[in-house]
Amino acid sequence: MKKILVVDDEANIRILYADELAEEGYEVVTAANTAEAVEKLQESEFDLTVLDIKLKNESGIELLQKLVKERHDMPVILCSAFSCYKDDFSAWLADGYIVKSGNLDELKQEIARVLEKKSQRVKVGI
Amino acid sequence: MDWECCWNRDYVAPGDCPHVFADEDEELLLSKQARILEKCCECDRFKRDLINFRNSGNPWASVVFIINEEYLLQKAQIQSLISFLDNKTLEVRFLHELGSVLQSSVDLDEVLSVALTAITAGKGFGMNRAFLLLVNREEAQLKGHLAIGPRNIEEASQAWDEISRNDLDLKTLAQNFRKNKLTAEKAKFHDVLEQLSIPFSNHEHILIKALESRHPLLVEHAFLNPEVDLEFARLLNVDTFLIMPLISRNRKVGLIIADNCITHRPISAEDMQSLETFTFTVAFAIERAALYDRLQVELNKATEANNKLKEQQELIVKMEKMALVGRITSSIAHSIRNPLMIIGGFARSILKNTPSTDPKKNYIESILGEASQLERVLDEILNYSDSLYPTKDFWDVNQLVESSIRDAQKLFLEKGWVCHFNHADGLPMVYVDFKQVSYCVRALIQNDLEGRTGEEVGVKVYEYYGDVRIVIEDYGHKISQEEIDKLLTPFSETNEMGNGLGVALCRSMLEKQGVPLDVFASPEGGITYTITLPTRKEEQL
Numbered sequence: 325m326k327k328i329l330v331v332d333d334e335a336n337i338r339i340l341y342a343d344e345l346a347e348e349g350y351e352v353v354t355a356a357n358t359a360e361a362v363e364k365l366q367e368s369e370f371d372l373t374v375l376d377i378k379l380k381n382e383s384g385i386e387l388l389q390k391l392v393k394e395r396h397d398m399p400v401i402l403c404s405a406f407s408c409y410k411d412d413f414s415a416w417l418a419d420g421y422i423v424k425s426g427n428l429d430e431l432k433q434e435i436a437r438v439l440e441k442k443s444q445r446v447k448v449g450i
Numbered sequence: 451m452d453w454e455c456c457w458n459r460d461y462v463a464p465g466d467c468p469h470v471f472a473d474e475d476e477e478l479l480l481s482k483q484a485r486i487l488e489k490c491c492e493c494d495r496f497k498r499d500l501i502n503f504r505n506s507g508n509p510w511a512s513v514v515f516i517i518n519e520e521y522l523l524q525k526a527q528i529q530s531l532i533s534f535l536d537n538k539t540l541e542v543r544f545l546h547e548l549g550s551v552l553q554s555s556v557d558l559d560e561v562l563s564v565a566l567t568a569i570t571a572g573k574g575f576g577m578n579r580a581f582l583l584l585v586n587r588e589e590a591q592l593k594g595h596l597a598i599g600p601r602n603i604e605e606a607s608q609a610w611d612e613i614s615r616n617d618l619d620l621k622t623l624a625q626n627f628r629k630n631k632l633t634a635e636k637a638k639f640h641d642v643l644e645q646l647s648i649p650f651s652n653h654e655h656i657l658i659k660a661l662e663s664r665h666p667l668l669v670e671h672a673f674l675n676p677e678v679d680l681e682f683a684r685l686l687n688v689d690t691f692l693i694m695p696l697i698s699r700n701r702k703v704g705l706i707i708a709d710n711c712i713t714h715r716p717i718s719a720e721d722m723q724s725l726e727t728f729t730f731t732v733a734f735a736i737e738r739a740a741l742y743d744r745l746q747v748e749l750n751k752a753t754e755a756n757n758k759l760k761e762q763q764e765l766i767v768k769m770e771k772m773a774l775v776g777r778i779t780s781s782i783a784h785s786i787r788n789p790l791m792i793i794g795g796f797a798r799s800i801l802k803n804t805p806s807t808d809p810k811k812n813y814i815e816s817i818l819g820e821a822s823q824l825e826r827v828l829d830e831i832l833n834y835s836d837s838l839y840p841t842k843d844f845w846d847v848n849q850l851v852e853s854s855i856r857d858a859q860k861l862f863l864e865k866g867w868v869c870h871f872n873h874a875d876g877l878p879m880v881y882v883d884f885k886q887v888s889y890c891v892r893a894l895i896q897n898d899l900e901g902r903t904g905e906e907v908g909v910k911v912y913e914y915y916g917d918v919r920i921v922i923e924d925y926g927h928k929i930s931q932e933e934i935d936k937l938l939t940p941f942s943e944t945n946e947m948g949n950g951l952g953v954a955l956c957r958s959m960l961e962k963q964g965v966p967l968d969v970f971a972s973p974e975g976g977i978t979y980t981i982t983l984p985t986r987k988e989e990q991l
Contacts, residue, residue, distance in 0.1 A: 337788060
């Protein structure tokens, strides 16, 4: 079972993601802020992180940069309420990007696409 | 002794004296003193009386003779001085008039017209011809600028006739010259003026020498004068001419060459003196007018810079406002998007596990529908915020349209819509914000098909007078012009949020990029949206 870390400062969004992604067959762990996310990442290995760009008083981009540097084998999908973050150069470090929506189909498709891509990379030994 | 002259008579009758006439001043007839001083001393009869008196052996005779000679001499000198003073008075009056005219002008052409008219006018210095050369510091040379005067005797006679017919003052003469003859004189002397360009480095040239000496120079026997370049003498084609340097506040402004090429009247030392006084005023006026010209240029530059600065300031204020709008919309996005997502997401979760027989299923679907609708409105608001900052570049219009259609492909399939695109080869690249234009193309197609099923829409691209057009047209969708107008009005009362903003927002976004959007409804049915895209940057237009 693929393990996904969801980082979002909104409790209800964490619950929604956890429920919906669990239904899709993923094991979901959630974190409300950067410190909690780092702690969870140290505790266990994750196949993917879904990260909100704008956390309360924090920037998800900074956590993204840290993850890319220290956990470059783990893909990250950025979530945002505002599509213009796609234009932010730092956001290009992420493996996927979605604009938040009540319809989680796009998020699910993006997770599947990124995990598939990762598995193919592992197969060819990149 | 018998006296031939009437000097010893107390009074004379008209006809007694050959020098006193009946219509003359009566005092001469009645006053012996007046008659002796004014008339007798120069009368031949009086002279003969004096000789007879001297021959008579009277010792006083020689004294009277000497006194008379001295008196005649002094009288002649006084007459000469009076004449000189009269001339000087006229000259001072002329210079005063000239000074008044020159002081009141800051226009270089007007100053030059006055100066050259003054030199050549009969009421002025009465020279036949004058050339003005100005110092060109950038090119380091003395350069012919203007000339005045006749080129031959026929032309001179014609000009003098004209002047004698109209008794005009200097100012009027100069005004007439500027108005009617300045351009013609420049053209007339164009060939000579063209050749009157002497580099400062040519220290042997008579003009450069005169300019450096800062004093007027009368050149005589020009064709034989070793100081004068023969080619220069031939160019002026005159034997005698006067060179007057124009010096203002120790700065060399230029020089004037004046001659009497038609009348060949000799140029006197007095002419030189008068002209030298005149050149001080002229040099100062020319320099002042030239400075005024430069000042005008600088003023224009400063005004232009000020206008640009104002534009920049307005732009900064506008950008600050836009940035504020951006921050507000960003804040709204985060404040609204998350709750909407939670409402929609949970409604969707609940709906999945709700049996179709459950009466609450409709309510949940309504919640989901409304949340989706609000999400679309939010997208439009955020897109408008995006449109405040267009990022333009050159793009392939075929790729742009294909990308827009591809993005909407899923929706087309869901709704059973068909979109036909006519790819066109050889089109120039368009200079636009790719994201915004592709959003508009997508939105216009969707807007056109919204609310209908199984409809078709066609998209074509083609070159149009150097620009490129994207035309989106449906087949058979009937709509009135009034409805089109409402479609183009944001939030008009017939439009609902989420689909009514579409066309109005597209027009607003495109217009911000200088891209026109035209909407045409055919009476037979069908709407045509035409977007005309530029192929050049603004500065290339």
